[in-house]
Amino acid sequence: MVKRIGVLTSGGDASGMNAAVRAVVRAGLARGAEVYAIYEGYQGMVDGGERIRPLAWNDVGGILHRGGTIIGTARCAEFREREGRKRAARNLLLREIDALVVIGGDGSLTGANLLRQEWGDFVRELAQAGEVPQEVADRHPHLAIVGLVGSIDNDMAGTDMTIGADTALHRITEAIDAINSTAASHQRTFVVEVMGRGCGYLALMGGLSGGADWVLIPESPPDVDDWEDKMCEVLKAGRAAGRRDSIVVVAEGARDRHGKPITSQYVQQVLEQKLGVDARVTILGHVQRGGAPSAFDRNLSTLCGVAAVEEVLNAKPDSPAYLIGLRGNRVARTPLMECVERTHAINAAIQANDYDKAMELRGTSFREAFQTLRTLVRALPHMAHPDLRRRRLAVLTAGAPAPGMNTAVRVAVRLGLDKGHTMLAVRHGFQGLIDDDIQECAWMTVSGWATMGGSELGVSREVPSGADLYAIARTIERRQIEGLLVIGGWSGYQAAMVLHRERTNFPAFNIPIVCLPATIDNNLPGSELSVGADTALNNIVEAVDKIKQSAVATRRCFVVEVMGRQCGYLALMSALATGAERAYLAEEGITLADLQADLAMLSEGFRQGKRLGLIIRNEGANPIYTTSFITSLFEEEGGNLFQVRQAILGHLQQGGDPSPFDRILATRLAALAIARLQELVESVDGNGAIAECIGLTGGRIQFTSLEDVPRLMDMERMRPKQQWWMDLRSIARMLAQPGPQVVTKSL
Numbered sequence: 001m002v003k004r005i006g007v008l009t010s011g012g013d014a015s016g017m018n019a020a021v022r023a024v025v026r027a028g029l030a031r032g033a034e035v036y037a038i039y040e041g042y043q044g045m046v047d048g049g050e051r052i053r054p055l056a057w058n059d060v061g062g063i064l065h066r067g068g069t070i071i072g073t074a075r076c077a078e079f080r081e082r083e084g085r086k087r088a089a090r091n092l093l094l095r096e097i098d099a100l101v102v103i104g105g106d107g108s109l110t111g112a113n114l115l116r117q118e119w120g121d122f123v124r125e126l127a128q129a130g131e132v133p134q135e136v137a138d139r140h141p142h143l144a145i146v147g148l149v150g151s152i153d154n155d156m157a158g159t160d161m162t163i164g165a166d167t168a169l170h171r172i173t174e175a176i177d178a179i180n181s182t183a184a185s186h187q188r189t190f191v192v193e194v195m196g197r198g199c200g201y202l203a204l205m206g207g208l209s210g211g212a213d214w215v216l217i218p219e220s221p222p223d224v225d226d227w228e229d230k231m232c233e234v235l236k237a238g239r240a241a242g243r244r245d246s247i248v249v250v251a252e253g254a255r256d257r258h259g260k261p262i263t264s265q266y267v268q269q270v271l272e273q274k275l276g277v278d279a280r281v282t283i284l285g286h287v288q289r290g291g292a293p294s295a296f297d298r299n300l301s302t303l304c305g306v307a308a309v310e311e312v313l314n315a316k317p318d319s320p321a322y323l324i325g326l327r328g329n330r331v332a333r334t335p336l337m338e339c340v341e342r343t344h345a346i347n348a349a350i351q352a353n354d355y356d357k358a359m360e361l362r363g364t365s366f367r368e369a370f371q372t373l374r375t376l377v378r379a380l381p382h383m384a385h386p387d388l389r390r391r392r393l394a395v396l397t398a399g400a401p402a403p404g405m406n407t408a409v410r411v412a413v414r415l416g417l418d419k420g421h422t423m424l425a426v427r428h429g430f431q432g433l434i435d436d437d438i439q440e441c442a443w444m445t446v447s448g449w450a451t452m453g454g455s456e457l458g459v460s461r462e463v464p465s466g467a468d469l470y471a472i473a474r475t476i477e478r479r480q481i482e483g484l485l486v487i488g489g490w491s492g493y494q495a496a497m498v499l500h501r502e503r504t505n506f507p508a509f510n511i512p513i514v515c516l517p518a519t520i521d522n523n524l525p526g527s528e529l530s531v532g533a534d535t536a537l538n539n540i541v542e543a544v545d546k547i548k549q550s551a552v553a554t555r556r557c558f559v560v561e562v563m564g565r566q567c568g569y570l571a572l573m574s575a576l577a578t579g580a581e582r583a584y585l586a587e588e589g590i591t592l593a594d595l596q597a598d599l600a601m602l603s604e605g606f607r608q609g610k611r612l613g614l615i616i617r618n619e620g621a622n623p624i625y626t627t628s629f630i631t632s633l634f635e636e637e638g639g640n641l642f643q644v645r646q647a648i649l650g651h652l653q654q655g656g657d658p659s660p661f662d663r664i665l666a667t668r669l670a671a672l673a674i675a676r677l678q679e680l681v682e683s684v685d686g687n688g689a690i691a692e693c694i695g696l697t698g699g700r701i702q703f704t705s706l707e708d709v710p711r712l713m714d715m716e717r718m719r720p721k722q723q724w725w726m727d728l729r730s731i732a733r734m735l736a737q738p739g740p741q742v743v744t745k746s747l
């Protein structure tokens with residue numbers, strides 16, 4: 001018999017839940033299963049009736065971009081009782097549903113696991129009581145469950161990100177950016193309270209992304225009892241150093257060392273009394289839950305939803321229930337109860353005022369981010385250690401401007417200064433090294449840069465050769481540059497490689513170089529993600545949402561051209577996030593046969609009542625079959641059935657302020673890159689030079705030698721030979737085009 005999967009969203013709503021439901025429904029149907037929505041969470045499961053209904057392919061169309069959850073969510077007291085769960089089991093059994101995908105927080109997932117454990121007893125009892133036919137009971141001796149974490153708080157172990165957390169961070173950074181500008185105009189002090197329950201993730205990352213001056217989180221309360229004085233001192237010193245605004249971010253679960261809650265009102269009082277300033281409080285509240293899901297959340301939910309279907313369909317009676325989440329940038333599964341227990345252990349550590357343990361359990365990147373934040377918020381760098389040899393480190397941005405470059409420069413400069421080094425900012429990329437256009441940075445030089453798009457230092461695509469090399473060598477010698485941090489795209493990497501290669505001819509080039517990936521194209525070696533790509537993806541997704549909205553009134557197909565040069569990352573990931581029927585990628589090219597097949601697919605769709613078509617074309621997909629060509633071809637062939645319009649998104653993709661993800665990635669990479677540069681400078685003294693690039697690979701941050709780049713890169717096409725995201729093509733294809741339409745009957 002056909003497998004029936006139930007899907008429910010439970011607990012607090014989170015943006016991206018709809019994308020998860022869509023993925024579960026469509027992947028389930030594509031795999032030949034039937035998928036039933038259980039409306040209003042466990043309440044619907046307990047109530048049964050119309051609250052458990054099958055969903056068809058088209059029922060989950062047009063929901064990817066919607067916040068909240070179309071199948072509703074609720075809290076249900078009855079499900080906490082055995083009797084309630086037994087009724088829920090009966091309702092599932094009567095519909096022959098014995099597999100569940102539960103999208104919720106740790107409470108919801110704990111409840112699901114309990115139901116799974118009790119299922120065998122319920123089946124027996126219900127059959128004995130005649131409430132469920134014996135043959136039905138016999139067919140479903142086990143309940144398979146899989147959990148996806150829907151929670152804006154990012155408070156669950158077993159996944160690096162929960163569904164909804166990135167979108168909540170979007171709302172928080174938008175708010176902090178907005179408050180920043182008004183605060184700076186009036187030289188005001190603001191206290192911003194963000195959600196997160198017992199988890200400081202939103203406050204920490206929101207504060208880091210927004211360039212806040214002080215952040216209070218539950219896991220690491222201020223380490224002194226007179227923290228109020230310390231905070232006020234830092235804010236005062238910041239003003240004295242030239243800051244026009246002060247922002248304190250308070251997590252809703254913030255507390256002091258002894259467990260006493262720190263409320264935003266209390267912080268306000270402290271600021272007013274001790275600093276004599278007029279402090280304003282903004283409690284962000286439910287705004288953080290709302291709004292369209294970010295590109296990241298759409299894709300996270302989609303990939304986890306598809307993996308969840310695979311997992312429930314393959315579950316063995318004796319295997320544990322799994323949680324599907326994200327590790328690095330890959331979907332991964334972890335036994336559910338292990339995740340729940342680890343989550344509870346963190347909460348217990350906080351309750352027991354054991355903050356070292358709480359921080360330990362939150363993980364390395366959380367701890368590193370907090371450490372970085374503590375340095376960044378300083379008004380001035382630490383006093384350098386008297387024995388330290390002050391190094392002269394240069395930073396430049398190269399290639400096309402990518403959102404997040406400024407964030408990375410700010411972090412590198414401040415952390416470098418804090419270690420006692422001289423930080424030199426080079427203007428206009430390698431051109432600045434040729435022209436000796438260099439400025440020594442002070443702490444406040446980079447003030448406010450955390451949130452700014454573009455590149456304040458300026459960029460160029462210059463890859464030096466010939467006489468330029470002499471000029472650069474002279475600049476490096478004159479300025480006594482001992483290490484170089486290159487933040488940029490492929491031309492920046494190429495230029496760094498030229499310098500490294502030419503070091504035998506130019507002894508001045510015998511310095512360590514670290515490259516940090518920053519390009520919207522995401523086409524760099526040694527890193528699976530580059531700074532700027534997430535912002536571009538969000539820009540594309542927002543634009544496509546609007547384009548789609550404009551088109552629903554007419555039967556229309558849009559051909560949208562996105563950037564990426566010879567790399568299809570933006571095209572594929574935006575197709576996944578917008579539900580496009582087709583993505584044309586440079587990696588695959590476009591053939592006439594493709595165009596004919598896609599035209600046939602579109603025509604069939606419109607004939608069947610489809611109102612909107614969407615095709616995303618990577619700018620480098622094919623030099624002959626251009627966006628206008630495809631548009632004209634489809635328009636002509638579509639006849640009266642549908643119209644075709646093109647939209648070339650152009651530079652709006654590169655613009656705008658960096659997304660929270662890019663700010664966080666830039667911060668993390670820059671902190672590690674500058675530490676590495678310093679280490680290399682110290683270790684190679686007089687022994688030649690090492691040139692590396694930093695990046696996220698296989699879920700970890702690693703350094704790759706620039707000498708390995710020719711092996712890793714397709715130099716001609718300017719993209720890595722191996723691209724992890726290419727594996728996602730089949731998922732994008734599966735979810736965009738109808739699989740078997742299963743006719744289901746309601747019981």
Ligand code: ADP
Nearest residue numbers: 011012042075076079080104105106107108111
């Ligand atoms: P979240 O899933 O976001 O943590 P809750 O803790 O409110 O949200 O849980 C949502 C629902 O899951 C509850 O209303 C209840 O129906 C069910 N639930 C939570 N905890 C349990 C539990 N320990 N046992 C059974 N059901 C639970």
